[in-house]
Structure formats: structure tokens, C-alpha cells
Amino acid sequence: MKDRKTVTLSDIAEVLHLSPTVISMVLNGKARKYRVSEEVERKVMHCAREMGYRPNRLAQSLRTGKTRTIGLILGDISNPFFARMARCIEREAAKYDYQVMFANSDESADKFERSAQLFISKQVDGMIVAPTENSEKSVRNILDTKIPIVLVDRIIDGLPVDYVQIDNEDATYRLTNKIIDKGFRKIAYMTISHGLSNFVARYAGFKRALQERNVPFDDSLFYEVDFENCQKSVREGVYMFLRMGIDAIFCASNRVGTQVMIVLRERNVELSDHFTVVSFDNPDEFKLAYFPVSCIEQPIETIGEKVMSILISKINGTSDKIEQVTIPARLIMK
């Protein structure tokens, strides 16, 4: 019966011997505004339902210039931190009746750029991105298009762009102080993607704490994990640190923390008053871990909500001033 490919406004118009315009007006709830008679309105509504009309959002978008779609670029959505972030952003977006297109950058500026360009071409109404290293140019390009954009997790210094991030420096500073309080003195630092602003800040907080407390530190205690080869790279780092006889490892992210603990577990290393691991982030892994990991918990939901509310206000043109938000993180001591 209704086997046509798709039902369009004109199809309905034809059946009803009306113009597409009227149908459009009614279906967009503007019957009142254009003073369409109630009878016609009813008929249109009925007929549209009957024929299984579904608006073609593509055409709508082309016409109106709004797609109700936002683009999301994160490092890797299978990372629990980003996964929760994505989840939260999608939930918020849905509230405002927006859809989310997402892409993983894998921390590659190249992939980042590609996805950004694609999103622009697809005319997204806004973007939420975690910029990678060397993505400044891409971000500038997005800014040039005037498409609203909000950075999340990392920032790019000196760029007039909205962002929401955690106070990374402060968080590591506090956690580092805590482990110093506990008497640990030979503290190794293990990080990843170290060029990113958030990781730079974390390291700064860590070093500041050490310096203030006169805890010695040198390059041999610093290790950057190879992103591409995470598992293997962590293993090598941990083995090295164990040989050096360090007594604590500060992990700069959940990925590092999780991998470090997996390696320690393989080696049957017992954690104790003489050896500990602390980490940024607080994924479920840590809650179950075979020994307690003190950590820094990011209020992911708060971040997601904030990011979306900023983006929406930009899209709606409600706000024009640049919002750069830094939220404190929470220490979880075990």
C-alpha cells in the first residue's frame, strides 16, 4: 500500500490538493502563526501520519542551515574516561535534541584534522574536541569557520576558545604531597602523550610538590609510555623502575595506571607501606584492584554537562564571551 520509497511534503500536498507550503507550516507547528484553518490542520496531520511521512532532515538542514548534529572528537572512546565522557555528552545532547557524530583521534593530529574537516563538511552545528598534539592549526581552522567549538580535557594556550578542563596541576600537586606525607621518597613518574597540555600540567604539579618538599627527582625517574605500544612500553618501564628500587609510581592517567598494575600483578609485586602506586583517574578497575590505589577522580559528568551547556549557548548565540572553565578534581585516598 505505502510502498513508495519515501513520502515527501509534495506527496501529501498532492493527495490533499494543497501546496507543499501549507503542509510544511502545519507539520512544523506553525499552523497558528500562519492562521491555517483548524480543519486543514487536522486533515494534514492525519494524512501525514497515514502516509507515514518522515521529514527529510537533510533537506531541512540544507534549507535552514542547521543540522542539529554535533561532532565529537576524543582520543579513544574505548578508554573508560572518554567512554564516560561520550556517554554523558550524548545524554546531554539528546536532551537538547541534538545528535552526536564521534571520531577517535588516537592522539594523531592527522586523524584529528581529517575528522574535523569532515565534520565541517557535514555542517555540524558545533564541535566538542579533545585536541591532540600539534592540532592547533586544525582548531584554528575550526574557529575560522565560526562553527562553535568547545575544547575538553586538554587546552591550547593562547587560543581564544572555550574549554572545560580539570585543574590538573593542582590535583597532582595535592596527591603528590599526600604520598610524600606517607613517607615515600623515591617516586617515579610515568606518563603518556606527554605533549598534551593536561599531561604537562600534571607533571608540573608533581614536580612542584617534590621541589617544595625537597624530594629529589631526576630524569631517570621519568618515563613516557609509547602510546602505540602501550602494554609493552609500560612493562619495560615498570621493570626498569623495579630494578632501580623506587618506592612509588605516580601514573599520569588511567591507561598507564591500569597497565602498570597489570604488570605488577604479573610480577607478584605486593604493595605495602614500602611500595605504592597512585594514579590520575578512577576507573572501575581501581575499585576492584588487588590493592588499593589512591587516585584523582575527575567529575566527568560535571565536565560533560558544562561542555554541552557552553556549546549550546554558543550555538544559540545566547552567549558570546569566551568561557574557559577549570574544575577542581577530587582526591580518593586509600
Next chain:
Amino acid sequence: MKDRKTVTLSDIAEVLHLSPTVISMVLNGKARKYRVSEEVERKVMHCAREMGYRPNRLAQSLRTGKTRTIGLILGDISNPFFARMARCIEREAAKYDYQVMFANSDESADKFERSAQLFISKQVDGMIVAPTENSEKSVRNILDTKIPIVLVDRIIDGLPVDYVQIDNEDATYRLTNKIIDKGFRKIAYMTISHGLSNFVARYAGFKRALQERNVPFDDSLFYEVDFENCQKSVREGVYMFLRMGIDAIFCASNRVGTQVMIVLRERNVELSDHFTVVSFDNPDEFKLAYFPVSCIEQPIETIGEKVMSILISKINGTSDKIEQVTIPARLIMK
């Protein structure tokens, strides 16, 4: 200098005193086909780059009927299983030059339906969905639109639709046998979203094993976790089971398994030869857990690749027969 909102084909045409047609032909790599002179081709290419031309994919899509976008509906992308699935699907999609729009159903048929309708309206070229309970009608609607769709993780019996799933029944059957081998006899079963085909199958495999081995089982050993109230619900279930003196808990999914272990940990329950927990799925949590959890590992990457390759072949019209794939899962015994 180039401060125009967006550069269109006609803009380039105007500058070059050519028609938009030629520009389009060149920029789509059809210069050869239409025998455009090399000189013009070069000029067009150059000018387009110069002016910062970006094709409007919306317009392209409206014209061609292809959006190069696929819709993805999963239960909850913050669940590590779905997160890895999404990650993999996005990676595959990118290979084929497709973008992914995603939505979480939260296992609600309502949200599922809403997202499905939206994706249809947005003219996605295909969809990958994990159907919720009572979503059969929505899936039928999608099928009616002729938009290619592949189910993943769960299936809907009797529907002529492509899918990729794990052999759930077989996997739980095997794992259950293993724990019976180990001497456990009072085995509780803890599940969630129990109306879903995959969970039904898991339970069936579990029961079959028990029956074959003459291990007694009754309703008191079965517990369905409340999805909305997962944490609290698991706690109650576990407490109840502990009071009953069961000696093993079979968890039907990673969410359940993780929560169960968190609760056991709170209670300082030691796992041993006399008490164990096994689970479907193998998230990172289990690798770090304070005691070893034997589990069933799904080949998520394989599933994702398979799903995408089926979807792509449907989109391209390369294949018309229905592909229903069931992949074996792998037991990880600890």
C-alpha cells in the same frame, strides 16, 4: 581576505569564468571522464584550494541520496563492552570513509525507537544496532525503509535481518561445566536485562549444563539485577546469596560481574576453592581484580569487523542474502 561564510562551487566558477558544472566535475575527479582540459583542471584545483573550498556534504547527500553516515545504537557506550565495540566500529567505518552517529538506548525501547527514527530522518546509509527488549517493531520499521541494518550482540528471532552475535548458549554451557568440574555445586546465577536474547541464551546454556550434570537449581538461586539501580540491586542480591551459603556466582555480564566483585570486596569475602565468581565478558577490571575471575571473552574486534563488512556490502548492494553470524567465544580459566 577570504572571510566569506562558505565557498561554493559557483563562487569558484565565477572567479574562473566557468560554469559550476566544470568545477564539480573536476573536483569529483571526473575531469578525465568528461574530458576537461588539463589546463582547466589544474586551474580549478588550484583555485579551489586557494579559496578554501570545502564541499557541502549536506547538499551532496541530498543530491546523491548517500550520506556516508551510519547510525549506531548501543545499550550504553560507557559499558566497556560497548565502548570497545563502538571504537572498533568507528575505526572500520573510517576505513570505508563513513562517519558514525551514535546513541545509547539504556535498554529502553522508547529511546531506541526515538534514535532509530532520527537516524532514518537523517538519512543514514545504514545502521548497526543492539536491539532492546520490545524493539521488534522499531527494527521492523527500519527494515521497511530498506535502510541496511545489522543487529549486534542481541538478535530478534524470526526476523529476516542480518546479525552478528556470540554463541552465548555454548559459552555459558562450557564455563558452567568447568566450575562444576571444580566441585562447585551450589551455583547462583545473577543476570540483568533478562529479556534480551543474549541473556536468555546465556541462561539456557547455564541451565543445560546444570541439568546434564545433575546439579540442583531452583528459583532462589536466580537473581535479576535492576538495570536502573544496578549497584544497589547487586548488593542486595549478593548479600542474599551469601546468607544462603552459595559457593559460586555466575555473572551474566561484565556489569554484573564488576559490581558483584566490588560488593564482595567491601565485605572482605575471600575467594577460594570454596567460593568463586565467574562472569561473562573480560573487561580490564578482571585482569586487575583482587582475585582471579574465570570468564568468557568475546572477540569484540572480530565482531565489529564482521558487522561493518556485512553492513558495507549491503550498502553497496554487493550482497543480498541475509547473513546471520554466530561466533564462538573464548573461555579464560584462572
Next chain:
DNA sequence: CTGTTAGCGCCTTCAC
């Protein structure tokens, strides 16, 4: 109250 016109940006015949 309703209809006509025009055009969003692009691609594809078909004609020159």
C-alpha cells in the same frame, strides 16, 4: 487563510 516563487549547494543528463 492559502499558494507561488525562489533557492539552500550540489550533481547529472543533455545539448552545444
Next chain:
DNA sequence: GTGAAGGCGCTAACAG
């Protein structure tokens, strides 16, 4: 080799 015309489906402005 190149260009003009038409139309994808929709909406906003402007006439009646």
C-alpha cells in the same frame, strides 16, 4: 571541452 537546466526535499518571503 564546456554550459544550461533541472531537481533532491524543504522552508521563508511575499503575494494574493
